[in-house]
Amino acid sequence: MSSPLVSAEWLQANLDDPTLRIIDCRFNLMRPQQGREQYQQGHVPGAVYLDLDADLSAPKGDRGGRHPLPAIEALAARLGAIGIGSDPATLVVAYDDSFSAFASRLWWLLRYLGHEQVAVLDGGLAAWQAIGGKLVTETPTIAPAIFRPRPQSAWVVDSAGVKVAQASGHILIDSREGERYRGEREPIDPVAGHIPGAQLAVWKEALDDRGYWRSPSEQQQRWQHLPTDANPIIYCGSGVTACVNLLSWELAGRSPAQLYAGSWSDWCSDPENAIATGAE
Structure with a gap:
Protein backbone atom coordinates (compact mmCIF):
# COMPACT_ATOMS: atom_id res chain seq x y z
CA MET A 1 0.00 0.00 0.00
CA ILE A 131 -19.91 10.22 6.71
CA GLY A 132 -23.17 8.39 7.33
CA GLY A 133 -21.66 4.93 7.26
CA LYS A 134 -24.18 2.41 8.55
CA LEU A 135 -23.63 -0.11 11.32
CA VAL A 136 -24.92 -3.67 11.22
CA THR A 137 -25.27 -6.43 13.79
CA GLU A 138 -24.81 -9.43 11.50
CA THR A 139 -21.59 -11.40 11.83
CA PRO A 140 -20.30 -12.02 8.30
CA THR A 141 -19.67 -15.48 6.91
CA ILE A 142 -16.20 -15.51 5.34
CA ALA A 143 -14.47 -18.46 3.72
CA PRO A 144 -11.34 -19.47 5.63
CA ALA A 145 -7.91 -19.03 4.14
CA ILE A 146 -4.38 -20.18 4.92
CA PHE A 147 -2.09 -17.61 6.50
CA ARG A 148 1.58 -18.50 6.28
CA PRO A 149 3.53 -16.28 8.67
CA ARG A 150 6.92 -14.86 7.76
CA PRO A 151 7.92 -13.22 11.04
CA GLN A 152 10.31 -10.28 10.96
CA SER A 153 12.22 -11.35 14.07
CA ALA A 154 14.54 -8.33 14.00
CA TRP A 155 11.55 -6.05 14.66
CA VAL A 156 11.13 -7.28 18.25
CA VAL A 157 13.38 -7.10 21.30
CA ASP A 158 13.02 -8.46 24.83
CA SER A 159 14.39 -7.06 28.08
CA ALA A 160 17.79 -8.62 27.45
CA GLY A 161 17.90 -6.90 24.08
CA VAL A 162 16.99 -3.59 25.70
CA LYS A 163 19.88 -3.96 28.14
CA VAL A 164 22.30 -4.60 25.29
CA ALA A 165 20.88 -1.57 23.49
CA GLN A 166 21.29 0.56 26.61
CA ALA A 167 24.93 -0.36 26.88
CA SER A 168 25.54 0.70 23.29
CA GLY A 169 23.68 4.02 23.58
CA HIS A 170 20.76 2.83 21.43
CA ILE A 171 17.74 5.18 21.34
CA LEU A 172 14.80 4.13 23.53
CA ILE A 173 11.38 5.77 23.13
CA ASP A 174 8.71 5.66 25.86
CA SER A 175 5.23 6.15 24.38
CA ARG A 176 3.22 6.67 27.58
CA GLU A 177 1.83 9.88 29.03
CA GLY A 178 4.33 12.24 30.63
CA GLU A 179 3.05 11.65 34.16
CA ARG A 180 3.67 7.92 33.86
CA TYR A 181 7.06 8.43 32.21
CA ARG A 182 8.14 10.73 35.04
CA GLY A 183 6.85 8.35 37.69
CA GLU A 184 4.32 10.85 39.04
CA ARG A 185 1.37 8.53 38.43
CA GLU A 186 1.08 4.83 37.60
CA PRO A 187 -2.52 3.59 37.31
CA ILE A 188 -1.80 0.12 35.94
CA ASP A 189 1.65 -1.30 36.65
CA PRO A 190 3.04 -1.98 40.15
CA VAL A 191 6.08 0.27 39.74
CA ALA A 192 6.23 3.85 38.44
CA GLY A 193 8.95 5.35 36.26
CA HIS A 194 10.64 4.59 32.95
CA ILE A 195 13.54 2.63 31.54
CA PRO A 196 16.79 4.50 32.22
CA GLY A 197 17.87 6.53 29.20
CA ALA A 198 14.49 6.45 27.46
CA GLN A 199 13.15 9.56 25.73
CA LEU A 200 9.47 10.53 25.84
CA ALA A 201 7.19 10.63 22.77
CA VAL A 202 3.56 10.47 23.89
CA TRP A 203 1.65 8.19 21.55
CA LYS A 204 -1.50 10.33 21.31
CA GLU A 205 0.54 13.21 19.88
CA ALA A 206 0.59 11.29 16.58
CA LEU A 207 -3.12 12.13 16.22
CA ASP A 208 -5.26 15.22 16.64
CA ASP A 209 -7.85 15.63 19.38
CA ARG A 210 -10.53 14.01 17.20
CA GLY A 211 -8.51 10.85 16.62
CA TYR A 212 -7.38 11.60 13.07
CA TRP A 213 -3.73 11.00 12.22
CA ARG A 214 -1.53 14.04 11.72
CA SER A 215 -0.03 14.58 8.27
CA PRO A 216 3.22 12.90 7.19
CA SER A 217 5.02 16.25 7.49
CA GLU A 218 3.79 16.59 11.07
CA GLN A 219 4.92 13.03 11.79
CA GLN A 220 8.34 13.94 10.42
CA GLN A 221 8.46 16.90 12.80
CA ARG A 222 7.72 14.56 15.72
CA TRP A 223 10.89 12.63 14.99
CA GLN A 224 13.14 15.28 13.48
CA HIS A 225 15.33 15.39 16.60
CA LEU A 226 16.46 11.82 15.87
CA PRO A 227 19.07 10.92 13.23
CA THR A 228 17.64 9.91 9.86
CA ASP A 229 19.27 6.50 10.18
CA ALA A 230 18.01 5.91 13.73
CA ASN A 231 16.44 2.56 14.52
CA PRO A 232 14.92 3.19 17.96
CA ILE A 233 13.37 0.69 20.32
CA ILE A 234 9.84 1.86 21.11
CA TYR A 235 7.86 0.76 24.14
CA CYS A 236 4.82 1.74 26.21
CA GLY A 237 3.04 0.09 29.12
CA SER A 238 2.40 -3.31 27.56
CA GLY A 239 3.34 -3.13 23.89
CA VAL A 240 0.00 -1.84 22.55
CA THR A 241 0.11 1.95 22.22
CA ALA A 242 3.77 1.74 21.23
CA CYS A 243 2.36 0.49 17.91
CA VAL A 244 0.81 3.93 17.37
CA ASN A 245 4.30 5.42 17.53
CA LEU A 246 5.57 2.69 15.23
CA LEU A 247 2.91 3.68 12.69
CA SER A 248 3.81 7.35 13.21
CA TRP A 249 7.43 6.44 12.50
CA GLU A 250 6.29 4.74 9.29
CA LEU A 251 4.22 7.77 8.25
CA ALA A 252 7.33 9.90 8.75
CA GLY A 253 9.06 7.81 6.08
CA ARG A 254 11.50 6.14 8.46
CA SER A 255 12.80 2.57 8.24
CA PRO A 256 10.99 0.12 10.57
CA ALA A 257 11.81 0.67 14.24
CA GLN A 258 11.82 -2.04 16.89
CA LEU A 259 9.18 -2.90 19.48
CA TYR A 260 9.98 -3.87 23.04
CA ALA A 261 6.98 -6.14 23.19
CA GLY A 262 6.86 -6.59 26.96
CA SER A 263 7.40 -2.86 27.49
CA TRP A 264 7.32 -1.24 30.94
CA SER A 265 5.07 -3.93 32.42
CA ASP A 266 7.75 -6.52 31.63
CA TRP A 267 10.70 -4.32 32.57
CA CYS A 268 9.40 -3.38 36.01
CA SER A 269 8.49 -7.00 36.82
CA ASP A 270 12.19 -7.91 36.92
CA PRO A 271 13.69 -7.05 40.34
CA GLU A 272 17.16 -6.99 38.79
CA ASN A 273 16.32 -3.96 36.67
CA ALA A 274 17.26 -0.58 38.07
CA ILE A 275 14.07 1.48 38.20
CA ALA A 276 14.18 5.15 37.29
CA THR A 277 11.33 7.14 38.81
CA GLY A 278 11.90 10.47 37.08
CA ALA A 279 13.48 12.07 34.06
CA GLU A 280 17.25 11.95 33.85
Whole structure:
Protein backbone atom coordinates (compact mmCIF):
# COMPACT_ATOMS: atom_id res chain seq x y z
CA MET A 1 0.00 0.00 0.00
CA SER A 2 1.08 3.57 -0.57
CA SER A 3 -0.11 4.56 2.92
CA PRO A 4 -0.84 2.67 6.15
CA LEU A 5 -4.05 4.72 6.47
CA VAL A 6 -7.36 4.71 4.62
CA SER A 7 -10.17 7.25 4.90
CA ALA A 8 -13.77 6.48 5.76
CA GLU A 9 -14.72 7.62 2.25
CA TRP A 10 -12.29 5.11 0.74
CA LEU A 11 -13.68 2.33 2.92
CA GLN A 12 -17.24 3.15 1.94
CA ALA A 13 -16.32 3.13 -1.75
CA ASN A 14 -14.53 -0.23 -1.48
CA LEU A 15 -16.87 -1.99 0.94
CA ASP A 16 -17.89 -4.62 -1.62
CA ASP A 17 -14.34 -5.48 -2.70
CA PRO A 18 -14.02 -9.27 -2.25
CA THR A 19 -10.32 -8.92 -1.39
CA LEU A 20 -11.07 -6.60 1.54
CA ARG A 21 -11.11 -7.81 5.14
CA ILE A 22 -12.34 -5.38 7.81
CA ILE A 23 -11.40 -5.94 11.44
CA ASP A 24 -13.08 -4.32 14.44
CA CYS A 25 -10.47 -3.97 17.20
CA ARG A 26 -12.45 -2.08 19.83
CA PHE A 27 -11.34 -2.81 23.38
CA ASN A 28 -11.45 -1.32 26.86
CA LEU A 29 -8.55 -2.17 29.18
CA MET A 30 -10.74 -1.63 32.24
CA ARG A 31 -13.72 -3.55 30.83
CA PRO A 32 -12.29 -6.29 28.59
CA GLN A 33 -15.71 -7.49 27.33
CA GLN A 34 -16.87 -4.04 26.25
CA GLY A 35 -15.33 -4.13 22.77
CA ARG A 36 -17.01 -7.42 21.87
CA GLU A 37 -20.32 -6.14 23.25
CA GLN A 38 -20.00 -2.97 21.16
CA TYR A 39 -19.25 -5.07 18.08
CA GLN A 40 -22.39 -7.11 18.65
CA GLN A 41 -24.43 -3.92 19.05
CA GLY A 42 -23.21 -2.50 15.73
CA HIS A 43 -20.15 -2.58 13.46
CA VAL A 44 -18.99 -1.68 9.97
CA PRO A 45 -20.60 -4.04 7.43
CA GLY A 46 -18.40 -7.07 6.82
CA ALA A 47 -16.23 -6.48 9.87
CA VAL A 48 -14.98 -9.34 12.04
CA TYR A 49 -14.03 -8.81 15.68
CA LEU A 50 -10.56 -9.50 17.06
CA ASP A 51 -10.04 -9.23 20.80
CA LEU A 52 -6.85 -7.69 22.25
CA ASP A 53 -6.65 -10.27 25.05
CA ALA A 54 -7.91 -13.38 23.27
CA ASP A 55 -6.56 -12.85 19.74
CA LEU A 56 -3.87 -10.16 19.64
CA SER A 57 -2.01 -11.19 22.81
CA ALA A 58 -0.81 -14.34 24.50
CA PRO A 59 -1.97 -15.16 28.04
CA LYS A 60 -0.22 -13.10 30.68
CA GLY A 61 2.58 -14.85 32.57
CA ASP A 62 5.08 -13.95 35.27
CA ARG A 63 7.21 -12.17 32.69
CA GLY A 64 6.61 -10.79 29.22
CA GLY A 65 4.30 -7.96 30.23
CA ARG A 66 0.55 -7.53 30.41
CA HIS A 67 -0.02 -8.17 26.69
CA PRO A 68 2.66 -10.56 25.41
CA LEU A 69 2.76 -11.06 21.66
CA PRO A 70 0.48 -13.91 20.59
CA ALA A 71 2.02 -17.21 19.59
CA ILE A 72 2.74 -16.94 15.88
CA GLU A 73 0.98 -20.15 14.89
CA ALA A 74 -2.07 -19.34 17.02
CA LEU A 75 -2.44 -15.90 15.46
CA ALA A 76 -1.86 -17.30 11.98
CA ALA A 77 -4.64 -19.84 12.53
CA ARG A 78 -7.00 -17.15 13.81
CA LEU A 79 -6.25 -14.89 10.85
CA GLY A 80 -6.85 -17.74 8.43
CA ALA A 81 -10.15 -18.58 10.11
CA ILE A 82 -11.47 -15.08 9.37
CA GLY A 83 -10.38 -15.15 5.74
CA ILE A 84 -7.00 -13.43 5.94
CA GLY A 85 -4.58 -15.52 3.92
CA SER A 86 -1.11 -15.01 2.58
CA ASP A 87 -2.40 -13.72 -0.77
CA PRO A 88 -0.75 -10.28 -1.06
CA ALA A 89 -3.90 -9.00 -2.75
CA THR A 90 -5.85 -9.35 0.49
CA LEU A 91 -6.17 -5.90 2.06
CA VAL A 92 -6.90 -5.70 5.77
CA VAL A 93 -8.40 -2.52 7.27
CA ALA A 94 -8.50 -2.25 11.07
CA TYR A 95 -10.46 0.23 13.17
CA ASP A 96 -11.31 0.99 16.79
CA ASP A 97 -12.68 3.89 18.82
CA SER A 98 -9.55 4.52 20.93
CA PHE A 99 -7.30 6.80 18.86
CA SER A 100 -6.20 3.79 16.77
CA ALA A 101 -4.44 2.16 19.75
CA PHE A 102 -5.76 -1.37 19.14
CA ALA A 103 -6.07 -1.09 15.36
CA SER A 104 -2.39 -0.12 15.28
CA ARG A 105 -1.55 -3.26 17.25
CA LEU A 106 -3.15 -5.39 14.52
CA TRP A 107 -1.47 -3.26 11.81
CA TRP A 108 1.91 -3.93 13.39
CA LEU A 109 1.25 -7.63 14.03
CA LEU A 110 0.25 -8.30 10.43
CA ARG A 111 3.32 -6.55 9.07
CA TYR A 112 5.48 -8.34 11.64
CA LEU A 113 4.12 -11.61 10.25
CA GLY A 114 4.92 -10.54 6.70
CA HIS A 115 1.56 -9.24 5.45
CA GLU A 116 2.12 -5.75 4.05
CA GLN A 117 -1.40 -5.03 2.79
CA VAL A 118 -2.85 -3.65 5.99
CA ALA A 119 -4.11 -0.20 6.94
CA VAL A 120 -5.78 1.61 9.82
CA LEU A 121 -9.05 3.52 9.33
CA ASP A 122 -8.16 7.17 9.86
CA GLY A 123 -10.43 8.61 12.54
CA GLY A 124 -11.71 5.21 13.57
CA LEU A 125 -15.36 4.29 13.91
CA ALA A 126 -16.32 7.93 14.53
CA ALA A 127 -15.02 8.85 11.06
CA TRP A 128 -17.15 6.09 9.53
CA GLN A 129 -20.25 7.32 11.30
CA ALA A 130 -19.46 10.95 10.43
CA ILE A 131 -19.91 10.22 6.71
CA GLY A 132 -23.17 8.39 7.33
CA GLY A 133 -21.66 4.93 7.26
CA LYS A 134 -24.18 2.41 8.55
CA LEU A 135 -23.63 -0.11 11.32
CA VAL A 136 -24.92 -3.67 11.22
CA THR A 137 -25.27 -6.43 13.79
CA GLU A 138 -24.81 -9.43 11.50
CA THR A 139 -21.59 -11.40 11.83
CA PRO A 140 -20.30 -12.02 8.30
CA THR A 141 -19.67 -15.48 6.91
CA ILE A 142 -16.20 -15.51 5.34
CA ALA A 143 -14.47 -18.46 3.72
CA PRO A 144 -11.34 -19.47 5.63
CA ALA A 145 -7.91 -19.03 4.14
CA ILE A 146 -4.38 -20.18 4.92
CA PHE A 147 -2.09 -17.61 6.50
CA ARG A 148 1.58 -18.50 6.28
CA PRO A 149 3.53 -16.28 8.67
CA ARG A 150 6.92 -14.86 7.76
CA PRO A 151 7.92 -13.22 11.04
CA GLN A 152 10.31 -10.28 10.96
CA SER A 153 12.22 -11.35 14.07
CA ALA A 154 14.54 -8.33 14.00
CA TRP A 155 11.55 -6.05 14.66
CA VAL A 156 11.13 -7.28 18.25
CA VAL A 157 13.38 -7.10 21.30
CA ASP A 158 13.02 -8.46 24.83
CA SER A 159 14.39 -7.06 28.08
CA ALA A 160 17.79 -8.62 27.45
CA GLY A 161 17.90 -6.90 24.08
CA VAL A 162 16.99 -3.59 25.70
CA LYS A 163 19.88 -3.96 28.14
CA VAL A 164 22.30 -4.60 25.29
CA ALA A 165 20.88 -1.57 23.49
CA GLN A 166 21.29 0.56 26.61
CA ALA A 167 24.93 -0.36 26.88
CA SER A 168 25.54 0.70 23.29
CA GLY A 169 23.68 4.02 23.58
CA HIS A 170 20.76 2.83 21.43
CA ILE A 171 17.74 5.18 21.34
CA LEU A 172 14.80 4.13 23.53
CA ILE A 173 11.38 5.77 23.13
CA ASP A 174 8.71 5.66 25.86
CA SER A 175 5.23 6.15 24.38
CA ARG A 176 3.22 6.67 27.58
CA GLU A 177 1.83 9.88 29.03
CA GLY A 178 4.33 12.24 30.63
CA GLU A 179 3.05 11.65 34.16
CA ARG A 180 3.67 7.92 33.86
CA TYR A 181 7.06 8.43 32.21
CA ARG A 182 8.14 10.73 35.04
CA GLY A 183 6.85 8.35 37.69
CA GLU A 184 4.32 10.85 39.04
CA ARG A 185 1.37 8.53 38.43
CA GLU A 186 1.08 4.83 37.60
CA PRO A 187 -2.52 3.59 37.31
CA ILE A 188 -1.80 0.12 35.94
CA ASP A 189 1.65 -1.30 36.65
CA PRO A 190 3.04 -1.98 40.15
CA VAL A 191 6.08 0.27 39.74
CA ALA A 192 6.23 3.85 38.44
CA GLY A 193 8.95 5.35 36.26
CA HIS A 194 10.64 4.59 32.95
CA ILE A 195 13.54 2.63 31.54
CA PRO A 196 16.79 4.50 32.22
CA GLY A 197 17.87 6.53 29.20
CA ALA A 198 14.49 6.45 27.46
CA GLN A 199 13.15 9.56 25.73
CA LEU A 200 9.47 10.53 25.84
CA ALA A 201 7.19 10.63 22.77
CA VAL A 202 3.56 10.47 23.89
CA TRP A 203 1.65 8.19 21.55
CA LYS A 204 -1.50 10.33 21.31
CA GLU A 205 0.54 13.21 19.88
CA ALA A 206 0.59 11.29 16.58
CA LEU A 207 -3.12 12.13 16.22
CA ASP A 208 -5.26 15.22 16.64
CA ASP A 209 -7.85 15.63 19.38
CA ARG A 210 -10.53 14.01 17.20
CA GLY A 211 -8.51 10.85 16.62
CA TYR A 212 -7.38 11.60 13.07
CA TRP A 213 -3.73 11.00 12.22
CA ARG A 214 -1.53 14.04 11.72
CA SER A 215 -0.03 14.58 8.27
CA PRO A 216 3.22 12.90 7.19
CA SER A 217 5.02 16.25 7.49
CA GLU A 218 3.79 16.59 11.07
CA GLN A 219 4.92 13.03 11.79
CA GLN A 220 8.34 13.94 10.42
CA GLN A 221 8.46 16.90 12.80
CA ARG A 222 7.72 14.56 15.72
CA TRP A 223 10.89 12.63 14.99
CA GLN A 224 13.14 15.28 13.48
CA HIS A 225 15.33 15.39 16.60
CA LEU A 226 16.46 11.82 15.87
CA PRO A 227 19.07 10.92 13.23
CA THR A 228 17.64 9.91 9.86
CA ASP A 229 19.27 6.50 10.18
CA ALA A 230 18.01 5.91 13.73
CA ASN A 231 16.44 2.56 14.52
CA PRO A 232 14.92 3.19 17.96
CA ILE A 233 13.37 0.69 20.32
CA ILE A 234 9.84 1.86 21.11
CA TYR A 235 7.86 0.76 24.14
CA CYS A 236 4.82 1.74 26.21
CA GLY A 237 3.04 0.09 29.12
CA SER A 238 2.40 -3.31 27.56
CA GLY A 239 3.34 -3.13 23.89
CA VAL A 240 0.00 -1.84 22.55
CA THR A 241 0.11 1.95 22.22
CA ALA A 242 3.77 1.74 21.23
CA CYS A 243 2.36 0.49 17.91
CA VAL A 244 0.81 3.93 17.37
CA ASN A 245 4.30 5.42 17.53
CA LEU A 246 5.57 2.69 15.23
CA LEU A 247 2.91 3.68 12.69
CA SER A 248 3.81 7.35 13.21
CA TRP A 249 7.43 6.44 12.50
CA GLU A 250 6.29 4.74 9.29
CA LEU A 251 4.22 7.77 8.25
CA ALA A 252 7.33 9.90 8.75
CA GLY A 253 9.06 7.81 6.08
CA ARG A 254 11.50 6.14 8.46
CA SER A 255 12.80 2.57 8.24
CA PRO A 256 10.99 0.12 10.57
CA ALA A 257 11.81 0.67 14.24
CA GLN A 258 11.82 -2.04 16.89
CA LEU A 259 9.18 -2.90 19.48
CA TYR A 260 9.98 -3.87 23.04
CA ALA A 261 6.98 -6.14 23.19
CA GLY A 262 6.86 -6.59 26.96
CA SER A 263 7.40 -2.86 27.49
CA TRP A 264 7.32 -1.24 30.94
CA SER A 265 5.07 -3.93 32.42
CA ASP A 266 7.75 -6.52 31.63
CA TRP A 267 10.70 -4.32 32.57
CA CYS A 268 9.40 -3.38 36.01
CA SER A 269 8.49 -7.00 36.82
CA ASP A 270 12.19 -7.91 36.92
CA PRO A 271 13.69 -7.05 40.34
CA GLU A 272 17.16 -6.99 38.79
CA ASN A 273 16.32 -3.96 36.67
CA ALA A 274 17.26 -0.58 38.07
CA ILE A 275 14.07 1.48 38.20
CA ALA A 276 14.18 5.15 37.29
CA THR A 277 11.33 7.14 38.81
CA GLY A 278 11.90 10.47 37.08
CA ALA A 279 13.48 12.07 34.06
CA GLU A 280 17.25 11.95 33.85
